[in-house]
Amino acid sequence: MKRYLFLAACLLNFQYPAVFSQNLPPVFSADTLAEKDQRVRQYLSPVRIVWQSDRSGKGIIDAENLLRPGTGQADLVHKNFCTLKSTDDQYPGLVLDFGKEIQGGIQLVTDQPADHRPIKIRLRFGESVSEAMSEIDTVSGATNDHAMRDIITEVPWLGVAQIGNTGFRFVRIDLVDSGRELQLKEARAIFEYRDIAYLGSFKSSDNRLNQIFNTGAYTVHLNMQQFLWDGIKRDRLVWVGDMHPEIMTINSVFGKNEVVNKSLDQARDITPLPGWMNGISAYSMWWVLIHRDLYKYQGDLPYLRKQQKYLVELLDLLMSKTKDNKEALDGTRFLDWPSSENPKAIHAGLHAMMIMTLDAGAELCTILDEPAQAKKCRDASTNLKLYVPDANGSKQAAALLALSGIVAAQKANSEVLAVDGCARMSTFYGYYMLQARAKAGDYQGAMDCIRNYWGGMLDMGATTFWEDFDLDWTKNAAPITEIVPDGKDDIHGDFGAYCYKNLRHSLCHGWASGPTSWLSEHVLGVSVLEPGCKSIRVQPHLGDLTWVEGTFPTPFGVVKIRHEKTADGSIKSQIDAPKGVKVVR
Structure with missing residues (x-):
């Protein structure tokens, strides 16, 4: 079967590993290991040296040797290595670029200097060069939240160390102790991913759209780790709302995958009713909508039946959270971060989501032979449709109102969604804005928005799509691939808000993959009947x-x-x- 890991294979020139045996070594019994990891590892050599602290040939010698293809094995040949030498006041360091964002860590292979003691080094992983060069402080926003990306550790004499578990493209390596010599034979990235085929594809006369499709697919692929995460640097959690665009991408590119069911079930199992998934009422509604869409694409009735009891009880809970034909949801009231300071928009969006969820619930209950519950959902949805809240200028709310059917899509598009181009968009709800514009028949406007908004991240050096983005950030910004020169903005370190301020901002967030499934559905033209x-x-x-x-x-x-x-x-x-x-x- 033809496999292509898109730009990862092209840019990094790696090969797929062999299929591992399913058998345990004979010293283990079948119940010894709790879980088999479905992921594989690939080792990647850096493609360039972005920066080095010393170019005199005294503190850093033969750094280009680190660009050689490696084997991961120390040897006694004593050649083709990079030497870093520290003094009482000089601590050499360099930044390596692995060419593309990945999830994993780094493998360091050392040689044999005269001093046999372990050598203390500092590693800094970065999704951008500026993050790899940063300090953990209150200025730049760099953190070790969720995954360690700034680590002081030791490496052995004539040996191998494997360190780190985060999302990154760049790694900075510094000597910490004075008067030491590090002979570094190899510094290879450890790329952890699911070895799955890209079954869905998109290619057109516009290479920019092609690249956007592939980048969205790759972004989600990276987040298909033990569970389906929202981000590989942060938050590395199963956020159910974030999963909806991700699962639509998985349906369009990878087809059925065990990480989806595993993650949906985990969210269900840790959220006994009347609790809301992730503490957010909308996220429990997204769980219902995901199951409707998952069943539509995969048709797995036995799996859907496993959700029946929880689904019926959740729908009852949702219907109890209405008053006077309006949503009256409690818990955290949230659509996405950019709309979080617009309570009227949140109300409008939640009201629309309640209608969408009850309509989906009626479909699912009909399939699951729950006719009474299906009727309750339809009746409640009909009553909610008697009230049409104001989007209050929010593109997030306007999109949901259009998709719920209580506002004409053409009206929502002309009055809100198409106004000011890509202004006031977000990477998460951008998907629903695109869907609403398609419903309005504005396919060209949506395609132009994909080119400008998601393409704007590519112009800044992105190889995965970001947690949030604003085209205004790019006006005087340097790309993420370079040290920011004087007079330029740092696209990673100078912007962001809410939970994604400055360098804490995730540059690989699966909820941003919306154009991938959108292009498959509306341009390639495939919808499931x-x-x-x-x-x-x-x-x-x-x-x-x-x-x-x-x-x-x-x-x-x-x-x-x-x-x-x-x-x-x-x-x-x-x-x-x-x-x-x-x-x-």
Whole structure:
């Protein structure tokens, strides 16, 4: 099967590891180990040296040797290594670039200086160069929250050390003790990921859109660790709301994957009712919406039945949180961070979400042979639709109002969503803004927004999409790949708000992957009509593109599609679907 880890393979030129044996060594019994890790490791050599403290040839010698392909094995040859020498007042350091954001740590292979004692070093991992160069202080916002990224440790004489577990692209290595010599043979990144096929793909006449699709897919792939995380640097948690765009990307690119069910079940199991998942009422609603969409794409009825008792009770809880045909949800009232200071927008968004959730609940209860509960959900939704709250200028709220059907999508688009281009967008709710614009028929406007907003991160050196972003940040900013020169803004260290101020800002956040599934659904044109993809509609919207081609994963196999715009503007399509998938055009 053709596999391509997109830019990771191209830029870093790594090979896939061999499949490991499923058998335990004979000294273990089957119940000895609690869990088998589904991830693999790949070791990556750096692609460049960004910075070094000394270029005189005294403190740092032959640094370029670190760019050689490594083996991870110390040896007695005593050549092709980098030497770092400290004095009483000089402590050499350098910054390595591994070419692309990854999740994992670093492997250091040492040689054999005369002094056999372990050598103390400082490691700083960074999603940007500025983060790798930073101090943990109250100025830049750099932290060791959630994952250790600033570490003082020791490495052995003539040996190997593997250190770190975080999200990064850059690593700074410094000697800590004076009068020491570090002979560093190798410094390789340890890339931890799930070795899964990219079944869904997108390629068009616009390479910028192609790169955005691939970057969104890769962003989510990195977050498919033991559980489905929101970010690989922070918060490394199962945030249920954040998971919805991620799972839509997984459905569109990877197909069925055990990390999804595992994470959804973990959120359910640690949240006994009447508690809200993650303490946020909207996140319990997202759990319902995720199950509706997951069943639509995967058609796994036995798994859905495992949710039945909790689902029915959760829907009862939600219906109890209404008053006078309005949502009256308690718990943390939250859509996303940029809308968090607009209580009218939060109310409008939660009201719309309540309608969307009850509609989804009615669908699921019908499938699960719960006709009475399905009727209760439909009746409650009908009553809530009698009231239409004001979005109060919020694109987040306007998008949800349009998607819930209580505000015409064309009205929401012309009055709020399309106003001022990409201003007042967010990487999380940007997905729902794109969905609402598609519902309004504004496919070209949505595509332009994808190019400008998500493409703006690429212009700043991103290889994964960020927790939040504002195009205004880029006006005088240096990219994340370089030391920030005087007179320029630090795109990572100078911006951000709420929980993502300055360098604490996550530059790999799965909730930002919305364009990937959006392009698959609306430009390649694939939407699911029957659960498990037994029936799909292929209805492309090419906008200003001349052609688009790609693949879409289903439980029956991969659908292959190509659309070309003819001279008269009509679309010529070629569709190859596996047996079991009915295609409606």
